[in-house]
Amino acid sequence: MPINLKGLAIGLFLTLISAFSANAAASCGDSTGKPATGEPIIIGAITGKTGPDDFSNSTKSAKAYFDCLNANGGIKGRPVKYMIEDDQWNPEIAAQLAAKLVNDQKAVLMVGNSSYVECGANAELYKKAGILVLAGVGVPRECFFADNIAPTNAGPRVSMLGAMGYALDKLHAKSVVCIAPNIPNVGTWSCDGVALLAKEKGFAAQTILMDPGSADATSVILQAAASKPDVIVLGLSKGVAVPLLTAAEEQGLNRSITFLSAASAYDLSVPSTIGSSWDGKFYVNMEFNDLEATTSDNQNWLAVMDQYGQKSDPRDTFAQAGYLAARVAEKALMSLDPANINRETASAAVKQIKGFKSDIFCAPWYFGDGQTRHNANSTTRMAVAEGGKWKVVSDCAPSPDPELKDIRAFEKSAGLN
Template identity: 80%
Template sequence: MEETHVKTILKGMAAGSVLTLISALSAHAAPSCGDNTGEKATGEPIVIGAITGKTGPDDFSNSTRAAKAYFDCLNANGGIHGRPVEYLIEDDQWNPETARQLAAKLVDDQQAVVLVGNSSYVDCGANADYYKENGVLVLAGTGVPRECFFAENYAPANAGPRVSMLGAVGYAIDELGTESVVCIGPNIPNVGTWSCDGVEELAKERGFEARTILMDPASADATSIMLQAAAYGPDAIVLGMSKGIAVPLLTAAEEQGLNEQIVFLSAASAYDLSVPETIGPGWDDRFYVNMEFNDLEADTPDNANWLAVMDEYGSPSDPRDTFAQSGYLAARIAEKALMSLDPSDINRETVTAAVENVQNFQSDIFCAPWYFGKDQPRHNANSTTRMAVSKDGKWEVVSDCAASPDPELKDIRAYEEANGL
């Protein structure tokens, strides 16, 4: 994205964020949802589905939990012109066959008009073609594998691991003087390789070589991985692992004194409020993360509203993290589309058309307005991100919003330029 285009986006974002949720002035304000009637919706339910990986190797349901909290708030405030959302969440257990069965259940048996807040490692690959064949759209909360960003009917709210990782590497190159990098990713199909291939492509564009290490998240030895990475002599090491894997890697790196020699970065998967305190002062100004959304504690209208919704309608145990932000946003995008419809004429066809026409959804949680991208073969609207660094037991935001330099986004940038986005 050209610099002038970025400035245009951010100028529009600044104006739009003021209008986002005026009544949600702080995290302590009452949550703002729908028409804010304070009256429970009692009409005919609108069935919306979601598939998530709650049980299995890890609980990956944060996005769907946040989406549910928002829909509960919406239903308590008049719903969609009086009609409540019936939000049906299914757990694929990280199993592609289970994901296929659940998609059929939601789409065929339950007649869901749209799927919202999906967060799964297997849903995209298992069901992308099925969703297209059945004319149902997915407003995903958190997409991870490549298939989530290369499907006609699947549009995630998040940026994704590759775009996020390349946002981090771009910052390291431009701001920290990095000229050599090692990328460490999970050996999960279309996740680790896809992301680290992007790092290698960017490094080649900038005139230096990058190395890749793929690791088994369940069994790899953190010390061995760190020593292997350090042996390449990089200026920077970028991680594409979840928080639960990234922290042991950083601990092992510090034990070897690598935090004193090499800059460490991460995709947004390590952006969690607990991480700076967990890894300790040895990483102050030495561990940078990409942020797919706004600061988790930002006192801006929509971010404050997300926190207020989670506090009143979520569970205290529901994480307030970047994945929860994305689920909240997916639910709000769905609400915007549904609110544009005649409540007596809400079905899969009308909802699909309404979602496809979402062109300028603004929130201060996003860096830039979100859009579906009608007639586009794939979707990656969230590709402008921030950076933060660990310092004094907290995250300190160190950059303004910047477009990810991922070479794979050329088609996305062309679409945005052509449509004034």
């Protein structure tokens, strides 16, 4: 009997090791292990890599997935040629790059886009050219109110209002200051949502718009603290938000005011960077699952990043967004005859996606064929900084953004989510 138990234990151990190894390997496409060698499929992307902050994590992750896909048979034998351009946070450059990718390179889709300026600059071009954009990270309002652009993320307004809803329900806040960038249709749009929710719920709200490239962090924070709000909610990229938190701590404001942020600050490095004095004092909205979730698709995303990305590529919420955008594109293209993949067929295939499931999403993603605007991801979680890490503190909850009424009505009529 002891021998049998020992053998059973060894067998179980080997089985677990085998299972772990299988889970640790990135899974992409048909998982053939054979490189795709056919005619490339051109997919483009525009991101803001250089400027006030590096905002290119979505495209880095999408590239890692496409590299993994190409190493495993591609789209039925055809590799994806993923062309990424940097708009430098400049609308004019963004327009030039979009014309290059769409008109000159003849891209069939745009995938993983992440920019503060390119949606506003290019929405009309995309519509005129008949090309769909599976954006990773939509930021300005135009990314969510355009016929041909469908982001996988929730967006700064929906995310900030998810955080604000948590502050009202769980932190019992009665006053807020909203801080966001003074970028057209970004900061005003987001903070207007906070103000609208404040009006509906009967609490006080103020807005501060700042220049993300040159504003003095201490001045901004002191201005925000002047009204002695219960909470301050940030709608800024990580590289801009962290200096504000540092300035707030220097003024001792973290002892009297609770800070919250849109998902842009949800990065594994942030809790340790800002330090233990922010434990229980800095909350972030999560547009996707816990970055370290042990669920299968989240683990596959991490495996893809480890095997096909760079060690320096952040494992953050925007990288999750790019991975998901690439996965949606793969699903659409895999439904087509590989000999007949072009802009028209690719767009038609994307429009048919109605229930893309991933454990990274709170709810299945859909394109919304026929809709003039797209915001399928509008159900989010919350986390708080604690002990140098993020601690998830809420289940998935619909964002209380009043502007989502049309989205909720469409989902109900179409039987979605």
